[in-house]
Amino acid sequence: MMPSMEFLVATGIGGVTACGIWLMLRGRTFPVVLGLTVLGYAVNVFIFAMGRLWSNAPPIVGNGGAQIADPLPQALVLTAIVIGFATTGFVIELALRSHHESGTDQVDGAEPGQENAS
């Protein structure tokens, strides 16, 4: 039996979220930034899916009484994508600055086992 679309989307979001969280718990800034990005993708698809899953239904009202997809989550996800894009750009720059300043890409600004300078 084919798994349903709902099952595939739900497990897909779950898998991507798990990857994002795992990456975010790493000790270096690059995996953390990747983790945030991946988590952001999972969240975006989740918002999209909260308008329910429709096939062959455009999000446009007034196509002769046919089924339409809920347009609102699609609008919300657009806003979330834009904000996520901007914050990712910022956090990459911040991670680079932090690397230049402390000489390490550890999130705590010091290699493990070394005393923090501050």
Place this chain on the structure above:
Amino acid sequence: MSMGLIDQLPAAPVLLPAATAVLLLLIGDHDGSEHNLSRQTLSARIAIGSALLGLIIAIQLMLQAADGTLMVYRMGEWPAPFGIVLVVDRLSAMMLLLTSLVALPVLLYASGGWAGHGRYFYALFQFQLMGLNGAFVTGDLFNLFVFFEVLLIASYVLMLHGLGRERLRVGVHYVVLNLSASALFLIGLALLYALTGTLNMADLALRAPLVTGPDAVVLQVAALLLLVVFGFKAALAPLSVWLPATYAAASAPVAALFAIMTKVGVYAIWRVHGVIFGADAGASELLVQPLLMPLAVLTSVIGVLGVLAAQTLPRLVAWLTVASVGTILMAIGLFGAQAWSAALYYMAHSTLTAAGLFLLIELVAAQRGEVGSRIEPASPVAQPALLGFMMLLAAASSVGLPPLPGFIGKLMLLQASSAHVYAGLIWTIVLLAGFLSLMGLARAGSTLFWHVRTDMPSGASGVSPSLLTATAFLLAMSVAMSVFAAPLQRYTAAAADQLLDRRAYANAVLGEQGGLDARTVRPYTGQSGGTR
């Protein structure tokens, strides 16, 4: 002012800082060379002028809200719940005024030197104000998320203002934690929308009680996810530890401004968990009541332990902020008009005092030579009487000694809780927290002003008048809350009553026929045109 302009006033607290910020970006910033200094002065004047205008608008809005009017501003004239609404009620108006009262002296203070330690300070400050004001006036949860992001993005850069290794180290933590919280925020919002079909606060308050059965459990999960997010912003235990690290690393004016940022989390908990998932919310009635009180008590305890353990002045004040959040959330967790009135009064007092203290401790630290803000004996400060008196005033108010507003606020809370089942616990914690903060502050104060070392070089000069004025203004505002305690209490009591009147809020935002009767299909079934 014509009638038309007055009607547009609820949008002004958002539009004014936004326009000012863009103008400041256009003017540009100094590049370190001498001939650009005039540009910096011009920016400072524009920023302070705009903050002053913002204060006048906030006062006008508060006067209009004082008689119980709910000012509803529909963006682009779209009817609620379809468009975004801005709503100014008594609580929102008071938060706007509080933001302005913190922003103006902090800007004055920053213009005395800090603003030049990095780039685009004034523009970012205005963006932060736009986010704060927007969060306080919006009547839509997704719009609240957007304003959260506006204020957070501005705060990321402001937090790093002045740079340095420690700020960057803490900044990475602060940004990553907030981005994770934003992800949770979005998941919570998406779930709320999936189950109720709306994100308009007034509409949500009508629809949440209608969600029953297994769906109600998912709705409650969504609400609790939002509690994690708002609790994180408010530094509710166990999510408090980021706050002292961040605030202590930030520059003094930024930390003072952040004193109001923490309150955005408290405000959001109030609106969402106090009102929408408060009394009369059907299966989700008083959802967070069993959680909020214990966590608030824990926040207070952790806060005062931090005050006792703090080894630097910024950390001491930051932990005081955490402790005060615990007190406010205890009052909100009591879910009653009298307690909420106490919460609002105490919130206003603690914000002003914390902001004043963040500025004051930098003035003190600047006169202590190399020792700076560490709580250790050092050479005597140049103006012990003046700074010592201000410190005493702020400290006495924070811990709640009469006749200062901290005392009045705590008294209101104790009175409100006297009939509650947890009354014993609340009284014990509030009084114990006050006593322990008193010990922590007395230890710091005696080290700063009495335990001086004459063998160390002094050479400290007096504080500049503009910095002193800004700091004194914040502390004077806090004292004024004591002088005008009676009218303020009448206002906060009316604000609490207004929050509990869900029907009036829904009528004002959605119209008499709005809300449930609106032609929306909820939850969405895929039918075009909608059914009733």
